[in-house]
Amino acid sequence: MIDGKRRKEEKRIKDEDLFKVVDSTIDSRTYLSLIQLARKLQIKEYYGAISSGKEAKIYPALTKDGTWYAVKIYYVTTAASKRALEKYTIGDPRFKDVKIKTTFQLIETWARKEYKNLVRLYEAGVSSPRPIFVYRNILVMDFIGQDGIRAPLLKELSEEEINEDLYRKVIGELEKMVNIAHLVHGDLSEYNIMVWDEKPYIIDVSQSVDLQHPNALELLKRDIENINRFFEDHNISVELVEDILSRLKIS
Numbered sequence: 001m002i003d004g005k006r007r008k009e010e011k012r013i014k015d016e017d018l019f020k021v022v023d024s025t026i027d028s029r030t031y032l033s034l035i036q037l038a039r040k041l042q043i044k045e046y047y048g049a050i051s052s053g054k055e056a057k058i059y060p061a062l063t064k065d066g067t068w069y070a071v072k073i074y075y076v077t078t079a080a081s082k083r084a085l086e087k088y089t090i091g092d093p094r095f096k097d098v099k100i101k102t103t104f105q106l107i108e109t110w111a112r113k114e115y116k117n118l119v120r121l122y123e124a125g126v127s128s129p130r131p132i133f134v135y136r137n138i139l140v141m142d143f144i145g146q147d148g149i150r151a152p153l154l155k156e157l158s159e160e161e162i163n164e165d166l167y168r169k170v171i172g173e174l175e176k177m178v179n180i181a182h183l184v185h186g187d188l189s190e191y192n193i194m195v196w197d198e199k200p201y202i203i204d205v206s207q208s209v210d211l212q213h214p215n216a217l218e219l220l221k222r223d224i225e226n227i228n229r230f231f232e233d234h235n236i237s238v239e240l241v242e243d244i245l246s247r248l249k250i251s
């Protein structure tokens, strides 16, 4: 083999080695982005998806120095999600210049929006995954869990683990989210809170909105009701929604 050709071949094999599990659902464009991202962040391996939600998948990634990241890939978009994005971005001053064009740009907007929201949460000291990087339709954040095994969702905890102390911690994070980060989650529930070492982590904030958003209060009430309903169902005595709202700086 001539030298250049061999180098190319070696590089191809190396790139394939990045993926511990072959995932045929990754499109070629995203595949190339993942390779570029691996170089940038010193990622040694991507592992199989730990979740496949409606619009995104999460993959654990391991760096050369042994750090685990969670890599969230936004990969499809539906008419419903396009409407949702418009609903959430219209009225949010940060996105007033965003003009939605192609489907791919739309997906990238979701990734960037989640990244920006994570930055706000992180800076406000809210317990959520630390944002690392966003590139095209890919968001990289700290991995919640250990050795590539994700932490359980609030939904997945055993009965003894669902206690009043945890309820207070969740409400505490919600308070910081509103009063310091000035964000309303918008889809808060037992499915979007992970629990690690008895500490709740708020995840999935792509649809979170600024307090200025016209629907902010309505979304906030629904978030609080979801949390209260979950803990009530597990026989925890919860605070009244109005009492929680009275501590939140939102009108």
Ligand code: ATP
Binding pocket: 050, 051, 052, 053, 054, 055, 056, 057, 058, 070, 072, 129, 141, 142, 143, 144, 145, 150, 151, 153, 191, 192, 203, 204, 205
């Ligand atoms: P779904 O529709 O399943 O909720 P989603 O598109 O809303 O998916 P997320 O909720 O952000 O995406 O993440 C999906 C799942 O991936 C979570 O339920 C959780 O199990 C896991 N996950 C998310 N973020 C992390 C993280 N930082 N570390 C470890 N696991 C994570």
Ligand code: MN
Binding pocket: 053, 191, 192, 204
């Ligand atoms: Mn989710």
